[in-house]
Amino acid sequence: MRIDRRLIYLAIAAVVAAPFVFNWTLPLGSASPRTRAIYRHIEALPPRSAIMICFDYGPASMPELHPMGIALARHAFSRKLRVIGLTLGPEGLIMAQNALSAAAKDYGAREGEDWVNLGYKPGFISVILGMGTDIPKVFRTDHRGVPIAELRAMEGIRTYADLGLVVELTASPAINDWVVFAQSRFHAKLAGGVTAVMATDMYPYLQAGQLIGLLNGLKGAAEYEALIRHPGLASLGMTSQSFAHVAILAFVVLGNIGYFATRRRRR
Amino acid sequence: MRLQVPLAITFIVGLVMLVQFFVPHKVGEDVMDALTAWARIIGAFALVLGIGSLFQRHLERMRRRREGWQYSIVTLLSFTVMVIVGLAWGKEKGSPFNWAFTNIQVPLDASMFSLLAFFVASAAYRSFRARSPESTLLLLAAVVVMLGRVPIGEQLSPRLPEATEWIMSVPTVAAKRGILFGVALGAIATSLRIIVGIERSHLGVESRT
Numbered sequence: 001m002r003i004d005r006r007l008i009y010l011a012i013a014a015v016v017a018a019p020f021v022f023n024w025t026l027p028l029g030s031a032s033p034r035t036r037a038i039y040r041h042i043e044a045l046p047p048r049s050a051i052m053i054c055f056d057y058g059p060a061s062m063p064e065l066h067p068m069g070i071a072l073a074r075h076a077f078s079r080k081l082r083v084i085g086l087t088l089g090p091e092g093l094i095m096a097q098n099a100l101s102a103a104a105k106d107y108g109a110r111e112g113e114d115w116v117n118l119g120y121k122p123g124f125i126s127v128i129l130g131m132g133t134d135i136p137k138v139f140r141t142d143h144r145g146v147p148i149a150e151l152r153a154m155e156g157i158r159t160y161a162d163l164g165l166v167v168e169l170t171a172s173p174a175i176n177d178w179v180v181f182a183q184s185r186f187h188a189k190l191a192g193g194v195t196a197v198m199a200t201d202m203y204p205y206l207q208a209g210q211l212i213g214l215l216n217g218l219k220g221a222a223e224y225e226a227l228i229r230h231p232g233l234a235s236l237g238m239t240s241q242s243f244a245h246v247a248i249l250a251f252v253v254l255g256n257i258g259y260f261a262t263r264r265r266r267r
Numbered sequence: 268m269r270l271q272v273p274l275a276i277t278f279i280v281g282l283v284m285l286v287q288f289f290v291p292h293k294v295g296e297d298v299m300d301a302l303t304a305w306a307r308i309i310g311a312f313a314l315v316l317g318i319g320s321l322f323q324r325h326l327e328r329m330r331r332r333r334e335g336w337q338y339s340i341v342t343l344l345s346f347t348v349m350v351i352v353g354l355a356w357g358k359e360k361g362s363p364f365n366w367a368f369t370n371i372q373v374p375l376d377a378s379m380f381s382l383l384a385f386f387v388a389s390a391a392y393r394s395f396r397a398r399s400p401e402s403t404l405l406l407l408a409a410v411v412v413m414l415g416r417v418p419i420g421e422q423l424s425p426r427l428p429e430a431t432e433w434i435m436s437v438p439t440v441a442a443k444r445g446i447l448f449g450v451a452l453g454a455i456a457t458s459l460r461i462i463v464g465i466e467r468s469h470l471g472v473e474s475r476t
Contacts, residue, residue: 008392009385016384029421029428059376094358094368101360123310126303133300138307144359185288196416203440204447219416242419244384249413251392252406259396 002258008251015247019239026239031223034206037213038191039075039227041165047080049164050157054178055099058091061171061195066099067221067234068193069169073103075228077114081164082153086118086139088127088174093120093143112146116153119143125177132160132186160188165212169193175202179210193220270472274464281462321346408434 018024031039042051053072057065076083083103085096096117109115118139121127130138135157136148148154156162166188168178175192182188189212192202196217205211215224218241221234284302287295325339353364397403414420415431460466 003392005389008389012385012388026418026422028418032432059373060380062373062377094365097360098369121307122314123303123307126306126310129299129303130307133296137300137304200435200439200443203436204444207436207440217416238418242417244388245413245417246419248388248391249410251388252395252410255392255395256397256406259398 003251003254011247011251012244015243016240019243020236024239025235026242028222028226028235028238031227032216032220034214034216035220035223035227038072038165038167038215039213039224041189041191041212042072042075042079042081045079045081045164048082050082050084050153050162051076051165051167052084052086052163053096053100054166054168054170055085055087055092055096056089056168056170056172056174057095058089062095063233063237064195064218064221065169065171065193066095067218067232068215068224069095069099070103070232071221071224071228071230071234072167072193073100073115074106074230075224077103077107077109078228083109083115084118084153084157084163085115087120088122088124090120093117097143111153112142112150113152116151117143124174125181128177128181129185132182132188134158160186163188165189165191167191167193171195171198173198173201179205183210191215270467270470273470274467278462278464281458285462318346 045051051072053069055065055069073083073085083100085100087093087096096119100115100117101111103109104111104115111117119142121139123130127138136154139148141147142151160166160182166178166182168175168190170192171194175194175198178188178190178192183190190210191212191214192205193215194202194217196219199214199216199220202211202214206214215221218234218237222231222238225232225235280302283298287299322343325343327333328339329336349364349367352362352367356362356364358364358368395406395409397406411427411430412434414423415427415429420427420431457466461469
């Protein structure tokens with residue numbers, strides 16, 4: 001049995017688009033312990049504590065990771081925490097600015113006072129290492145060129161020890177460097193937000209306690225949106241993802257039926 | 268000298284950073300701060316080198332009219348326009364740079380990645396066959412995980428997410444941990460080879476075996 005691949009493409013397009021067109025939603029279910037761990041950690045931080053979110057992704061992984069960044073920032077602003085955004089990849093600069101400003105708008109958080117976007121700095125591992133001893137030395141200004149000393153959001157922030165949490169949002173193995181250099185060497189309180197394909201790589205770190213928690217793909221983002229009671233893009237996308245998974249499995253079953261039928265006929 | 272000087276620098280700096288990690292003295296931390304600052308500066312220069320290499324490669328392709336040389340014009344033109352626009356009007360929301368990034372690059376990049384969904388579906392249909400006991404096991408695990416990771420799975424059965432969690436946390440982590448150990452040991456071995464000068468591929472010469 002051979003199905004024209006164009007029919008397969010059409011079927012996938014239809015099942016992904018249908019929930020958006022007809023406004024179908026499925027109940028999300030309970031959040032995983034890994035997502036709850038990050039939520040509880042942020043809930044326990046006192047007001048004016050600072051969390052750092054590293055937006056190391058670009059447009060390709062935006063559907064999964066951008067909602068995580070917005071949800072985390074929203075949660076932080078709702079708890080009156082400071083948010084320090086930065087990126088170690090050039091595409092993340094505008095991602096960080098868009099996510100932080102979108103979340104800040106809902107809570108009246110002001111740039112410079114309640115949140116800051118430190119911008120992009122090349123050097124990856126050397127930046128992570130440098131922040132372990134002196135963050136203002138690595139990032140002397142924010143992305144607008146305002147000196148760090150003039151930003152109230154950066155008051156008292158010198159090293160990872162002054163941060164309540166560091167969250168790395170990435171679709172690459174970059175989070176390994178954060179575990180090796182920031183967590184292992186400088187004992188940063190580290191959490192991760194990764195695409196679903198990357199999640200299994202993070203489980204050893206979770207089980208070793210090197211990661212406090214993990215947001216796993218679009219579902220992780222949707223779970224976090226549900227925890228903060230602010231459904232967004234991720235919640236909207238989960239129904240499409242459900243239908244797409246079922247469609248792919250249906251094609252796999254069809255393919256196997258055809259395979260066994262052909263094998264039997266040959267015998 | 269062209270080989271000996273880089274090898275000597277690699278050896279000395281590698282040894283210093285290795286020793287510094289285990290010696291919690293202020294002098295060591297200052298040395299690390301200085302070296303990581305130099306690394307960031309070199310990283311910035313590497314960007315410049317990368318841009319130069321990009322231009323060189325695409326100009327060569329245009330000059331020799333190699334296949335796809337028209338796309339090289341698009342590449343260099345897009346790059347130049349974004350640089351000029353970004354420097355002239357900044358990158359804040361509402362600026363031309365931000366508009367071009369949000370309305371051109373983001374949709375293009377996202378569309379390219381979205382094609383994967385269609386290819387995965389087609390590839391799964393064509394090649395995901397229960398040909399052997401191992402492939403059957405893989406197929407069953409894939410079915411459980413794909414259903415368990417989406418809300419519809421929990422609707423079908425609350426056992427599916429539990430089974431998914433077990434597959435992700437036990438056999439998968441066991442395999443991943445083994446791979447991580449292997450990678451870490453390999454990285455240690457390669458690093459030591461580079462520090463002592465056995466591995467020289469980064470200098471453009473053959474390694475000593």
